[in-house]
Amino acid sequence: xxxxxxxxxxxxxxxxxxxxxxxxxxxxxxxxxxxxxxxxxxxxxxxxxxxxxxxxxxxxxxxxxxxxxxxxxxxxxxxxxxxxxxxxxxxxxxxxxxxxxxxxxxxxxxxxxxxxxxxxxxxxxxxxxxxxxxxxx
Numbered sequence: 001x002x003x004x005x006x007x008x009x010x011x012x013x014x015x016x017x018x019x020x021x022x023x024x025x026x027x028x029x030x031x032x033x034x035x036x037x038x039x040x041x042x043x044x045x046x047x048x049x050x051x052x053x054x055x056x057x058x059x060x061x062x063x064x065x066x067x068x069x070x071x072x073x074x075x076x077x078x079x080x081x082x083x084x085x086x087x088x089x090x091x092x093x094x095x096x097x098x099x100x101x102x103x104x105x106x107x108x109x110x111x112x113x114x115x116x117x118x119x120x121x122x123x124x125x126x127x128x129x130x131x132x133x134x135x136x137x
Contacts, residue, residue: 047119
């Protein structure tokens with residue numbers, strides 16, 4: 001079983017996500033808030049970032065990382081995303097890499113993401129969701 005997470009509605013209408021470890025995130029559907037679809041894209045980008053971190057830092061130095069932009073094709077009729085486009089941008093301009101070293105880093109980043117990104121693996125397959133509803137009274 002994974003980490004225990006839950007969400008609760010606040011009096012101001014926003015939602016808060018929590019973990020047993022003390023993490024907290026506010027979200028909602030209002031202006032300036034991440035909505036659940038945004039959080040799906042953030043999860044994909046964050047997973048790629050964490051998965052590629054070792055490869056990037058090994059080549060460019062501690063604290064370096066990629067900028068990952070994720071967009072999605074949304075189908076309002078099905079209320080579902082049909083696909084995601086992920087762009088991983090590694091700024092290695094200060095490292096002085098030649099063409100061959102840059103290509104090796106690109107391949108290494110790709111391999112790390114392909115191997116270790118749980119979110120990508122999950123999105124690429126049909127994932128059943130079991131729901132239970134309990135109304136306390």
